[in-house]
Amino acid sequence: MNILDNDRYLADIRKALDTVYDPELDQSISELDFVKGISINQGRVCVTLGLPTYWCSPNFAFIMMEDIDQALSSLPWVKQVRVILDDHESSTRLNAGIAEHKTFPEIFSESPGDLEKLRRTFAEKAFYARQKYIVDLLTRDGLNVADWIPGNWKELKRHLTTSREGQQLWDRYYLLAQKLGIASGDHDPAITGTSGKAVTGEMWERHFHQLRLITLNMESNAHICRGLLRVRYQPEGRSPLVSLPLVDQS
Amino acid sequence: MVKTADGEEIFVVDGHVALWDGSVANQKNRHGAEFIDCFYDYHRNLSPKEWLWPHDKFIHYDEQTFIHDVFEEGSVDVAIFQPVGLTDFYKEPFGNVAKNYALAQKYPGRLIGNGYFDPRDGEEGLERLEQWAKDYHLQGVKLYTAEWHGSSKGYRLADPWTQRYLAKCLQLGIRNIHVHKGPTIKPLNMDAFDVSDVDDAASAFPELNFIVEHVGLPRLEQFCWIATQDPNIYAGLAVADAFIYTRPRYFAQIISELLYWLNEDRIVFGSDYALWHPKWLIDMFLNFELPEDIAQETGVQLTKDIKKKILGLNAARLYQIDVPARISELQHDVIGQRVHQAG
Known part of the structure; x- marks a missing residue:
C-alpha cells in the first residue's frame, strides 16, 4: 500500500459516503x-x-451510522468498518451497538416503535420533496x-435529461421510486402518490400544497441543523480531517 | 406597546418567555451542561450579531435583566412563562414555577406564570398540580412530551394518564395547554416530534386550547394537517419567528402556510426569551411584508390587523385579558412609568 493507494481508497470512501443520507433532511451526510x-x-x-446537537434523535443517528457501515462494507478492499459518533448523548451505546451489528431495538430496548416504518415514512417524505x-x-x-x-416516466425523462440539473433531479426521483416500489416503467404515471397512484387534475391543487409544505418543513429543518452544526464546531469552513498512517505497515 | 410605521400603538403579549437557571452550580450532570449549551447554539445560530450574549450571561441571567429586556427594551406588555423543570438534569428546576410566580407578584398584570405536569408522576403529580393551581393561579401548563423520566424517554398526550391530567386541568380551570413539539430536546422515542397525539387530545377536550409551540417545526406539515381538523389547536410561533432574520423567505412561507391552514386567530407570537430578544423579533415582524409570489401562491395576506392579532390579541383572548383596561393599567405601573420617562 502506498500514498497513491490511499488517495484512491479515500476517493472510494467519499463516494460511498455521498450515498448516505440524513433521512429527515434528505441530504447526504457529506453535503451536510x-x-x-x-x-x-x-x-x-x-x-x-x-x-448538529448532543440531542439529535438517536433513531436518525442510528440510520445514518448503519447506512455508513453498509456502504463502506460493500467496498471490495475494506476489511473492517468502525463508525464513531462523537459528542452525543447516546454515543457510547450507538458506537458499541453499530460495531456489534445490533438492531435499533436491541440497542434501545426502552424505545417503542418500528424503525423500518420510520425509514419508510421519511423515504416517502423525501419522494414528495424530490x-x-x-x-x-x-x-x-x-x-x-x-x-x-x-404524465409518464418516458415523458418525464425526456423533459428532464436535457440539462444537468434536470438529470440529477431525475436520478434522485427515479432511485427513490424504485426503493419505494413505485412502478416506473416508460408508460407508468410519473407524478404519483407514494402508493404509486397517479395524481390527476382535480387532485392537483391540494397535492401541490402538500408538496410545498413537506419541502418547506425539510428545508427549514435543514437550515436549523446546518446553522447549529456550524456554531457547534467552529471554526467555520472546516473540512473533514483525514488521518492516514504516516508509515505504511503492510 | 410598540409603534407601527404609521404611529399606531400595538399591544404585545410575548407568549413564550423563561427565567431559567442553567448555571454550572445548578447542573446535576453532563446533560444539564449539554442542554443549556444546545440552547446557546440556537441563540448563536439565529440571532443578529448585535444581540448575541456571552455564554456566562446566557446560562443564568437575573430578574433585572429579564424585566429590562422583555418589558423596557422589548416593549412587551404582558409575558407568559412557559417553564420546564428538567429535574433529571438540574438540582433546582430549570424553569421554576415558584420563582416565576414571585416575580409576577412584584409586577402585577405583567406576567403570567404557567405550570407544568408530567403524567408519569401519577397520583402524586395530580395532587401537586392541584396545589400549584391553587397557589399560583395557573391558567396554563407547558408540556414536554419528550422529557425523560427514569427509564421512560417520553410520553404521549393520548396516554390514559395524560388524559386524567387533562381532565384535572379542565376541572381546575387550566385552559391553555402549551405542548412543546419542537427541536432542541432529547428525543429517544421513535418519533418524539410526532404531533398526531395533539389531535387525539384536542378532540377529546374541546374546551381546552392546545398551543403547539414551535409550530411542531420538525413536523410542520403534519401540524398543519391536524390543526385544520381541530379549531382548538393554536400555533405558537417561538423558534419559527427567529427565521425572520436569517431566512426571511422561509419565515414568509411558514407564516403564510399557517395563515392558510389555520387562520389569523390561531397564531400566537413568542420570543422564547432568552433564546432570542423580543426587541429585534417584534421590530422585524412589524416591518415584515410577504413577498408577492408567496402571497399569490397561498392567497393570504399579512396585514397590520393580522399582525396585531398575532402579536397580542390572540394570546389576550386565550388568557382572558381585557386589552384596553390592561393598557391603561400598565401605563401607570412602575415599568410603564420608566418606559414613559425614557421617552
Missing part, C-alpha cells in the same frame, strides 16, 4: 458536513460523525404541470 474524520489503515476504515423540485423545474421551463400530470 456531518463527517468529521476518516482514517484508513490496512483496509480498516474508521469514520467519525459529528451531528417530486416538488421536479415540478418546480418543469414549471420554470414553461410546462403547464397541472395540464400535463400525471
Whole structure:
C-alpha cells in the first residue's frame, strides 16, 4: 500500500459516503458536513460523525451510522468498518451497538416503535420533496404541470435529461421510486402518490400544497441543523480531517 | 406597546418567555451542561450579531435583566412563562414555577406564570398540580412530551394518564395547554416530534386550547394537517419567528402556510426569551411584508390587523385579558412609568 493507494481508497470512501443520507433532511451526510474524520489503515476504515446537537434523535443517528457501515462494507478492499459518533448523548451505546451489528431495538430496548416504518415514512417524505423540485423545474421551463400530470416516466425523462440539473433531479426521483416500489416503467404515471397512484387534475391543487409544505418543513429543518452544526464546531469552513498512517505497515 | 410605521400603538403579549437557571452550580450532570449549551447554539445560530450574549450571561441571567429586556427594551406588555423543570438534569428546576410566580407578584398584570405536569408522576403529580393551581393561579401548563423520566424517554398526550391530567386541568380551570413539539430536546422515542397525539387530545377536550409551540417545526406539515381538523389547536410561533432574520423567505412561507391552514386567530407570537430578544423579533415582524409570489401562491395576506392579532390579541383572548383596561393599567405601573420617562 502506498500514498497513491490511499488517495484512491479515500476517493472510494467519499463516494460511498455521498450515498448516505440524513433521512429527515434528505441530504447526504457529506453535503451536510456531518463527517468529521476518516482514517484508513490496512483496509480498516474508521469514520467519525459529528451531528448538529448532543440531542439529535438517536433513531436518525442510528440510520445514518448503519447506512455508513453498509456502504463502506460493500467496498471490495475494506476489511473492517468502525463508525464513531462523537459528542452525543447516546454515543457510547450507538458506537458499541453499530460495531456489534445490533438492531435499533436491541440497542434501545426502552424505545417503542418500528424503525423500518420510520425509514419508510421519511423515504416517502423525501419522494414528495424530490417530486416538488421536479415540478418546480418543469414549471420554470414553461410546462403547464397541472395540464400535463400525471404524465409518464418516458415523458418525464425526456423533459428532464436535457440539462444537468434536470438529470440529477431525475436520478434522485427515479432511485427513490424504485426503493419505494413505485412502478416506473416508460408508460407508468410519473407524478404519483407514494402508493404509486397517479395524481390527476382535480387532485392537483391540494397535492401541490402538500408538496410545498413537506419541502418547506425539510428545508427549514435543514437550515436549523446546518446553522447549529456550524456554531457547534467552529471554526467555520472546516473540512473533514483525514488521518492516514504516516508509515505504511503492510 | 410598540409603534407601527404609521404611529399606531400595538399591544404585545410575548407568549413564550423563561427565567431559567442553567448555571454550572445548578447542573446535576453532563446533560444539564449539554442542554443549556444546545440552547446557546440556537441563540448563536439565529440571532443578529448585535444581540448575541456571552455564554456566562446566557446560562443564568437575573430578574433585572429579564424585566429590562422583555418589558423596557422589548416593549412587551404582558409575558407568559412557559417553564420546564428538567429535574433529571438540574438540582433546582430549570424553569421554576415558584420563582416565576414571585416575580409576577412584584409586577402585577405583567406576567403570567404557567405550570407544568408530567403524567408519569401519577397520583402524586395530580395532587401537586392541584396545589400549584391553587397557589399560583395557573391558567396554563407547558408540556414536554419528550422529557425523560427514569427509564421512560417520553410520553404521549393520548396516554390514559395524560388524559386524567387533562381532565384535572379542565376541572381546575387550566385552559391553555402549551405542548412543546419542537427541536432542541432529547428525543429517544421513535418519533418524539410526532404531533398526531395533539389531535387525539384536542378532540377529546374541546374546551381546552392546545398551543403547539414551535409550530411542531420538525413536523410542520403534519401540524398543519391536524390543526385544520381541530379549531382548538393554536400555533405558537417561538423558534419559527427567529427565521425572520436569517431566512426571511422561509419565515414568509411558514407564516403564510399557517395563515392558510389555520387562520389569523390561531397564531400566537413568542420570543422564547432568552433564546432570542423580543426587541429585534417584534421590530422585524412589524416591518415584515410577504413577498408577492408567496402571497399569490397561498392567497393570504399579512396585514397590520393580522399582525396585531398575532402579536397580542390572540394570546389576550386565550388568557382572558381585557386589552384596553390592561393598557391603561400598565401605563401607570412602575415599568410603564420608566418606559414613559425614557421617552
